[in-house]
Amino acid sequence: MKHFEQLTYLGRIRRMRQVAKLALENYKLSDTRFKFLREAGNTLFQVIDNNPIPTPDTDIYETGKYLLRIHQSGYQTPEAIKLELEWLNSMVKDDNLPVPKPVFTLDGQLTTSVSIPGIPGQRTCSLLSWIRGRELKKYNIKPYHYEQLGKLIAQLHNHTEIYGPPENQSKRIYDWEGLFGKSTKKAWELLSPEYIKPFRTITKKVKRVMNNWGKSTEVYGLIHGDIGMEANVLFWKGNPRIIDFDDSGFGYYVFDLSIVLEESEEDQIKSVFREALIDGYNQIRSLTEDQINALDLFLAAYSVYWSLYAVNAVQNHPEHKDYVFNRMARYLRLVEHYLERN
Template sequence: MVSRRGQVARVRRTALRALGDFPVGEARLTFVAHGENTTFRVDSGDGRFLMRVHRPNRHGPGVDSRIAVGSELDWLAALQADTELSVPTPIRARSGEWTAVADGRVCSVLGWQRGRMQAAHPRAVHFRRLGGILARLHDHASAWAPPSGFVRMRWDWETFFGNTMEYGGVSAAGCWTLLPAPVHGQFDEVARRMRVVMAGLGSQPDAFGLIHADLHLGNALFDGDAVRVIDFDDCGFGYWLYDLAVPLWEYRDRTDFDAIRAALLDGYGERRELPDITYLDDFIATRFVAFGLWFAGMAQVNPAFGADLDKVMGWIQRSLDRML
């Protein structure tokens, strides 16, 4: 496996080549993160931006990544046009497309979002405000008609538990084989439960629509009274309840969990009628499965993930022991 430093250096060269296709002047790139995508802060005379070099095969077999990423940016553009939500500004390439391709990798550029993450020091007020943001996202998604050719993931049973996705170059089915036996058993139990739950909920508008799918506190930037939402990379069609489960799942074992759960739901309910929350804990368990499969796959290609794999699997096992 190529070292993390070597991987980042290689992707940085790709980012620099792709940047020439965007209306951004001479720029300095600063590494941000190397995970699902590899991202760089771009500082130029034209402003500050975020360059994303997208992982190949991110959106499922047979899906054109340029179309899928372009669809994500279509929603961002619509959110900016139709709402007062603070989301990243998508920047078109000189070609007029949302993306460019360099070295076979799809690349996109967004306006930079400022603010502070509160994931390490969360308070109930952060969850209340996040609940309000989710309600406004869901309101927009419920009313918005996506353009022709709009393609995003469908977060249904097959995507969570079947062999639809690919993580770190490993098929979802292959990721199941990488799990420790106790975790595999727990994931099987969650899959059995959720087959019944999701079948019961169906895909009607009261339960299902276009969701962010990854709006935890690490993807919200707090700046005074403003909350800026980032990282729509997982957005797709799924259950409103899953979007509510995502901000909560990492904090399920905290002593103040009931308070932050109530704050999130109150913030949502102040702006939009809550979906039936009977199965909220089941969707939190589903998030553990989604995260665990993704992490196991990414650990096969990313040394930083590989170094933490045993620790993460142990944490998932302990958490699901208490939930199940």
């Protein structure tokens, strides 16, 4: 039998189908079929239960339809995956927020572990109810959508503040050290010279703000970490739903909110989107003047963080080089534009 790493793409998917089949035996599903969706870190399968049990939340979730995640080995610890699922379950159970709803196993667990010959180690698997909705095309996005998304993010942050810091804090950290600390040393060395000075300036500016704010639950807690209007957000009947909490962790609420504006940065009506996002958020949870003023700085900080992550990761995935360097060049312009104004 070939080692898993030596298999072709199709060969890896065939073996993962065996993992999926065994994982589904641990859930209360009577007659299922499943199909491969994609391999993007985690391996994802859409699962259909042919004899579903009706539930009252059909406006948010599609009855009898699920997402099975076979978690990428070594990317998230089992403890981090459990924390994500506990948080999601709390948001659904306590506040009825439109986020993925974890499905418990037959023995009441949030995950199940599967091992098969031909795939090294055990794979942690989780099952989520399938959320109704579609991604918006860029030309269809209006200020209204930013306002509604702002409301939902504020609800998420309200929940996080009440939820408080859990005992299990195994998720990634989006504070200054987590974004720009020792782990990024190699990435800084890989940057072209024109990036260094403006990027370093941003890290110094945002460090001062973070130090002034501290880490009280009013400003810092569990965040999604990757909410984009064209990624990880669905709309159904005009209402947003947030998906894919895989990269969630502990960070500043303003960092979470600022990322939403990333895709509109070069749009001529970015200011309209920004105002709509803030207005929606403020209808549910008030932003201080300092937080509003720091939005653009945190977006610049995200641009630096993503560039450091990507310039390092692309060394092992040169097929993505053009995409990464084009996006980094756009982020450099964003950072320079911010510094010109501030």
